[in-house]
Amino acid sequence: MSFQNPVFIPGPTNMPEAIRKACDMPTIDHRSPLFGQILHPARAGVQKILKSDTAEVFIFPSTGTGGWETALTNTLSPGDTVLAARNGMFSHRWIDMCQRHGLDMQIVETPWGQGIPADRYAEILKADTAHKIKVVLATHNETATGVKSDIAAVRKALDAAGHPAMLFVDGVSSIGSMDFRFDEWGVDVAVTGSQKGFMLPAGLAIVGFSQKALAASKTAKLPRTFFDIADMTKGYAANAYPYTPAVGLMNGLLLATEMLLKEGLENVFTRHNRIASGVRAAVDAWGLELCAETPDLYSDTVSAVKTPDGFNATDIVTLAAEKYGVAFGVGLGEVAGKVFRIGHLGSMTDVMALSGIATAEMCMVDLGLDIQLGSGVAAAQEYYRGSTGLKMRDAA
């Protein structure tokens, strides 16, 4: 395997040296006070990154999908109604999970490339005078389409309807990279994983619960054991887990939160926006368009680039991997073959981004697209030259 080039997939991201080393930890007794010195500050760090003063943070040896399951099974009972928009592969999968757990789904089908239709949510919520809807799902950043949705608008829809439903947000590819406001947006459950904004290997589901969601867990009847937050709460009180925690990953998470908070969350977001803007300048120079329909939807963590009709976008991904040893993301679901994705989150610099742009360019030319070599690179260079470089710095 070649590990020389950076990856440009929308997670797992490139990992900083210091984080890899924090994860690569010798065995300690996970029932000792030592573990508490990792667990508690890591949870507190996540809380700050969620911009919450009150969220209860749970961390499972799992992934974002496990985080979704944690959200649902701890708060809902079979037959409960859930409102969700389907505008990409990841919102689709969360809906699918709900259905498998016997929930009654009210789905707003939405074109892939658009964000959550908050106005439709508002209408539906207003109409639900019986308050059958228990939970509203919102995918903050659709990793499949590179579309960012307006969570504040969803909150407004709930408030306007005076609706008591809980708001569950999938922040897997936004939290730690793009602005996320748990308290201000009135989020009830936020879900993410270790391998995106936290720049860790996959292996942790990271979930924040509001007090309202915690209260709901007392009566929720969906079966759960591995993902039971009550067991977890009891464990945490004793510096422990109900089972064996992934200690090294937790240690890495602690460092990741320290690094992000030291850099400053607004700086982190600005940095991601800067890298993303360079990539978007390149896409524009190529004469191509993003899957995200309008600039307000542009994701700062992943860009899904539409290729011309009749061209299989997946060929770019395959060629990049085989000929140049570079990983991009393929299109998924409805946009399979229509887009390829450039991940630009986590531990990424302008210089690394340029090598990804250059590689995409070579592949597109190799495959016969009418792209000028160096054109996207030049546009991104121009942008990066002029913008303030807020560079993330590793601790050694």
Place this chain on the structure above:
Amino acid sequence: MSFQNPVFIPGPTNMPEAIRKACDMPTIDHRSPLFGQILHPARAGVQKILKSDTAEVFIFPSTGTGGWETALTNTLSPGDTVLAARNGMFSHRWIDMCQRHGLDMQIVETPWGQGIPADRYAEILKADTAHKIKVVLATHNETATGVKSDIAAVRKALDAAGHPAMLFVDGVSSIGSMDFRFDEWGVDVAVTGSQKGFMLPAGLAIVGFSQKALAASKTAKLPRTFFDIADMTKGYAANAYPYTPAVGLMNGLLLATEMLLKEGLENVFTRHNRIASGVRAAVDAWGLELCAETPDLYSDTVSAVKTPDGFNATDIVTLAAEKYGVAFGVGLGEVAGKVFRIGHLGSMTDVMALSGIATAEMCMVDLGLDIQLGSGVAAAQEYYRGSTGLKMRDAA
């Protein structure tokens, strides 16, 4: 944190250098063929370690507890009947999980320190002429009591009754360290984790399914998504996962299986028995007894040592951690305060074991027990000197 001394907890174990390095892997594209080169041989290696030609191996970013949930939710429906013996904390927890998932438990209460009462199982199975019992649970090695049970005898009980129930075995603290025979014993689901015999960090649930268990999954109605083996099967066919896999841990698992198979499974088992025998010689020299009531029950991966009445065994564990920086295991559940546990599985040598024995000795003397310093060490030394040393060797 001090990482200088080995740990003597019954998992996570001390980790070989080479395995730590295999886990500490840069980011790769988990949807690329590269990942398939890790995934498939790792699964094949686990199958061999299970001594199976046919078991379908599933690996989740989770823990052994998640493995239990995988076993249950993929094969059973609410209200199904399950037979289980409760003879320690881990069998207790698996039973608890069954109850939470709405299964109807038939529990054989068994003294902690004894193995699974195969004769009681035989009677119950014979009496269940309606074949209401769908699954028989068996904890191969009770980590809480250091008791190994006779799985072949459980199989015989099933066969003698001509009973079609499936046999699910918790091999978390036995597989990869003690003899385990998936095919010969007619196991239907075997569950383990990464942090025991495989000497990896915690973070993987490793599960083997028989063809019969796979068939049962077609009709099982317990809700599942994260732990759904059908999604996993579909993913594997495309060198992938239904979500993001823990690539580094998988890479470590691949190496672990290679190391164990290269050493030879029988050699691995002999090595564990040798280390354990030295520890047991020390316990005997101290004039103490194991929780396991008879020699046929002695576990080769963990020894639970009973301390005199009126003495709090947990004090040994606390003192060892605080004064000597050494981790032992406390007693759990019914044997809390009555035993302390010495883990001796995984990456452990005779020389390391001697330092654990010496530490336990110091602590017991510090706490006023009538133990002679050096006595347990001398007994273990005598044993280790005379026995054939089959030492595990790292690849660099």
Place this chain on the structure above:
Amino acid sequence: MSFQNPVFIPGPTNMPEAIRKACDMPTIDHRSPLFGQILHPARAGVQKILKSDTAEVFIFPSTGTGGWETALTNTLSPGDTVLAARNGMFSHRWIDMCQRHGLDMQIVETPWGQGIPADRYAEILKADTAHKIKVVLATHNETATGVKSDIAAVRKALDAAGHPAMLFVDGVSSIGSMDFRFDEWGVDVAVTGSQKGFMLPAGLAIVGFSQKALAASKTAKLPRTFFDIADMTKGYAANAYPYTPAVGLMNGLLLATEMLLKEGLENVFTRHNRIASGVRAAVDAWGLELCAETPDLYSDTVSAVKTPDGFNATDIVTLAAEKYGVAFGVGLGEVAGKVFRIGHLGSMTDVMALSGIATAEMCMVDLGLDIQLGSGVAAAQEYYRGSTGLKMRDAA
């Protein structure tokens, strides 16, 4: 410190994962047979990379400079005559070392940017009928100017004169990256270090001696202890060193030789030529010139790029470091401020090279040079697209 971007200095190079891990080794007894299992195959591997069947390879915990000192002090006596060309900073330094050790230097001053003037060597050697010249020095690849010299031509000059002087070659920035033929060229001492073609951290001087050089060591009177090859020879015979060896680096060297030989030396050289050719295409597209005066002199490991008169080339290096976090090499000695250097040896891909080229471009534009953004990148892309990509692959 930020470790995210590759470095483009002419050594130490970017390091492959597998090599870093091989170097990061726990303590072993360096007087045990284990060490012999590293030492001997590492020396044998170096011999093969030197393309020699007979060279005696010595490895000191030191650097290339220590290798030069090893060459001189083991073979010469005070007052001995040495012939050398000065055509760059590194040939200059080796000459300076000779002078400090009391050797009588016959120096051929050569414009920086030109190679060793083999014809001048030929004249001098022919004129030296008394054979006062004991050693001829030759810097194979002048790291300061990016100039490769023709060692075969130097050998021819010696042979044509029937001169018995020994031929000492500084291959620090060529061996393991560019074709080097110890036996065919009749080299008597070859010197390199760990941090260039071997892709290791600095810390090893690696030296090959011909039988003739070994014979000379019997009578050489320059004082030496640390660099004494006689002590080293005695040590090697006992799997050991006369002092403590740098075991981890030696282990890394062993792996590096295995990786290079597995890839195939000719493939390694082709790979370096390919990366270098892309860089040179970029320089050409910028309208700039290399310090190396003619194509036959172009180095495949480092390019020294001349900037316009009145421009301080060092500003590019400073800006790249400060604004973009990228390391290039400054001009040294006579070419300080006149050139900046792009190192492209060792663990470097086309994709990485493109990010270096893009960065240099941004810096030059930032500093007011009349360069078109993307122009060098496009030229390199065009080259890389068309050439066969022989990619180095890490072992995991």
Place this chain on the structure above:
Amino acid sequence: MSFQNPVFIPGPTNMPEAIRKACDMPTIDHRSPLFGQILHPARAGVQKILKSDTAEVFIFPSTGTGGWETALTNTLSPGDTVLAARNGMFSHRWIDMCQRHGLDMQIVETPWGQGIPADRYAEILKADTAHKIKVVLATHNETATGVKSDIAAVRKALDAAGHPAMLFVDGVSSIGSMDFRFDEWGVDVAVTGSQKGFMLPAGLAIVGFSQKALAASKTAKLPRTFFDIADMTKGYAANAYPYTPAVGLMNGLLLATEMLLKEGLENVFTRHNRIASGVRAAVDAWGLELCAETPDLYSDTVSAVKTPDGFNATDIVTLAAEKYGVAFGVGLGEVAGKVFRIGHLGSMTDVMALSGIATAEMCMVDLGLDIQLGSGVAAAQEYYRGSTGLKMRDAA
């Protein structure tokens, strides 16, 4: 190779996790300001560990032997007179180096097992009214015999004679582990390496020069280049080296000094004395004696244990390596076969020491010595139980 057991050689020592990680560093530009941020604080840290306010610290990519050569070649001229005692293999080797460099040696032959005879030094210095002696050598801790010498007494001998000779001290196996007072003892050059008290891999010569020694370097005529402190001084002023530094090791050295100073030097010395005292209690319990003749000579970093006449002590070392995978040190030179050595410096705990003691015991019994298993362990346990445990703690 098995890396599971600790080593008990007198260096390289077992390495703390954090130090290994600090050494395992990606490539940076060693001519950039980043390197200065490692270099200068590392040198300042070493100065503090030398207990000096004024010593100029030089760090070479080399070993302690290179440090000796640095001391001699920078301060002396051919034919200069040097006074030295030979009381072990390492003092012997330093004398040998002097002789090879053409120095005139005045040697005080001293029984191996005794310290430097300061009274003999006093007589000789008093008699040298012409002040022909330029340098007095002193090996602070003879690693071969486990003998600590009284450097303050050597200083007194110089002062009593009013002799201007410089005092050079080999502190390779004492500095960072045992009390060393550069300023108070009037040391002119102190020499050590990275792989002992600093707990790093081998690869650095670490040398402190007094102002007097620096002055002597202006006129010293021994040839030198690699080890020239004038070049090094010039380099340091520019955050650089005259050649490529071993950056990772320097980074590790920086951390090592931080760790030692944070623990507190007196605590470090007490910790070493405590571990050593337990080992000595074991030796006493075995009925054996140390090579060091009297308690004031006992080294706190290494114990050379004498075995009975007619017994080959080296057999213990061989058996320990082959049967138990544990490394001890063999006897060297005059005491070859008569002693085996237990290294107990650096990253070592009481628990680790007990495993070494237990292993030595097993080997001695295996080889027929009349030793009682567990006896040495019991004596050490008794000591460790009662003494205050000052445990070194890694930073994660």
